[in-house]
Amino acid sequence: MRNLTTRLVILLMLALMIITGIYDYVRLGRERERLVEQTREDERIFAETLALAVSRNVRWGRTTAELKELLDDILARPGLVAVAIYAPDGQVVAETVSPGAAAPTLDDIVRDALASKEAVSALVSAESGRLLRYVQPFRWPGRQTGAIEVRQTLAGMEREFRRAVRENVLSRLVVLALFVLSVVALTRWSIARPIRALMAGAQAVGRGDLAQRIEVARRDEIGQLAEEFNRMATNLQMAHDELLHQAEERLRLEQEVHQAQKLVAVGMLAAEVAHEIGTPLNIISGRAEVLERVVPREHPERRHLDVILKQTERISGIIRALLDYTRPRRPSLRAEAIVPIVGRVADLLLERSRRRGVRLELDLPIGLPRVLADPDQLQQLFLNLLLNALDASPPGERVRVTTGPDPLLPAEGRAGIIRGKVEGPCLPIHVVDAGKGLTAEELDHVFEPFFSTKGRGQGTGLGLPIVEEIARAHRGEVEMLSIPGRGTEVIVRLPLAGSGPPDPGGRTRDSAAEAGAHGD
Ligand SMILES: Nc1ncnc2c1ncn2[C@@H]1O[C@H](COP(=O)(O)OP(=O)(O)O)[C@@H](O)[C@H]1O
Ligand SMILES: [Mg+2]
Incomplete structure (x- = not known):
């Protein structure tokens, strides 16, 4: 039944x-x-x-x-x-x-x-x-x-008796009917209803909604059952969360191992390349420099010499980047203010941003907490990010460096990827551009070494892998968000340097960089 x-x-x-x-x-x-x-x-x-x-x-x-x-x-x-x-x-x-x-x-x-x-x-x-x-x-x-x-x-008496029996049966039936009605109502109210609540709860948990709890304010067996059920759901949820946490941890470790393997592979290649190409390259550039000195400036073929010198410089740049990427990165971490570091990078890019007609804007407030940092490495990190942002921005646009808990790009149509993992309190630094942006598929690959959408001879595809490396070495994380056609935002989150004094750098609106934006 x-x-x-x-x-x-x-x-x-x-x-x-x-x-x-x-x-x-x-x-x-x-x-x-x-x-x-x-x-x-x-x-x-x-x-x-x-x-x-x-x-x-x-x-x-x-x-x-x-x-x-x-x-x-x-x-x-x-x-x-x-x-x-x-x-x-x-x-x-x-x-x-x-x-x-x-x-x-x-x-x-x-x-x-x-x-x-x-x-x-x-x-x-x-x-x-x-x-x-x-x-x-x-x-x-x-x-x-x-x-x-x-x-x-005795016929009269029998008749009387039969009538009494009939009445008796009839009144019994009425009592029984009333009884059935009251039992139905009572069981509905006191058994069927709480059991239905139990069933709904069990079904919800069965569907995977582990946050489901049953509200039965009774002290009887049904109340106890509900309590037990709720306890079970809590345990399930805890076990579920624990599993999830473990899986995340495993994934993070796997990613780290993967990254290390990549480093080893690229490192071997880089050493090989540096060795094989370095020497002939030095000879070529040496000879070219000699020729540069002896060939008169007005000579019609002099431009070939310039090309050779420029290209050899590019090749050594690539080799430097390779070696840089694979150099074991053991940062010497100490409490550092972030603003001077970013400021130095902005100074370095002043000329470049002016040439591209892109305004570089530093919007960092007074009193930012210090982070655990290796200044040289962080400089490299922000240099790579700002270079990418400048490359992606059309003239007349601006690139902003700012801070804040939430992304500036709206959530709608936004794709993202995150590398590394920061634990505890951190300082988020956003590098935001209004450039061409990236699709979700492209985002999936940007942290792979040698992935580049820039034309042949334009990009090494090592900029972001180095950013990831440095962020990880700082026990921080880097998140890249993008909307194609609208812009890209990279958020670097760095662990705070404990209870050190706040950053004395103050608000730095890099006027030089801003001036550069109006330059051309
Ligand atoms: N701010 C950005 N806007 C658009 N695309 C970007 C941005 N930053 C990085 N990318 C994309 O990620 C790719 C990889 O970047 P990176 O590792 O720095 O290599 P590279 O700059 O040498 O191409 C770039 O080629 C570009 O396609
Ligand atoms: Mg780059």
């Missing part, structure tokens, strides 16, 4: 019906016996009184006709079906019988009464129903004994 309430109601009803059924059966049986007994008693009193009257009349020598008249009057009494007077020899002297009833004759019951001179009563079955017979002996003239018999039908 699907429904608990229905099942409970049916079981209760069955139990109730059996109990009240047995009780009523016994009670009504007794009642019936009592009624018969009462009728018997009534009949006895009546028969005794009648016997006295008849005995007197017989002694006075009344004729049979007169006796019969007497009996006819008596028969008017309700329930009587026959009255008869027997002489000592058992002959019926006078009788009166209601229509349809059998006429009294001498039989064992009468003989018994005459012989014993004691009243005899008997319950006999007749066609018209049960009959109660009562034979009362009385004194007959001449020291003899006659008898009078009264027959009473």
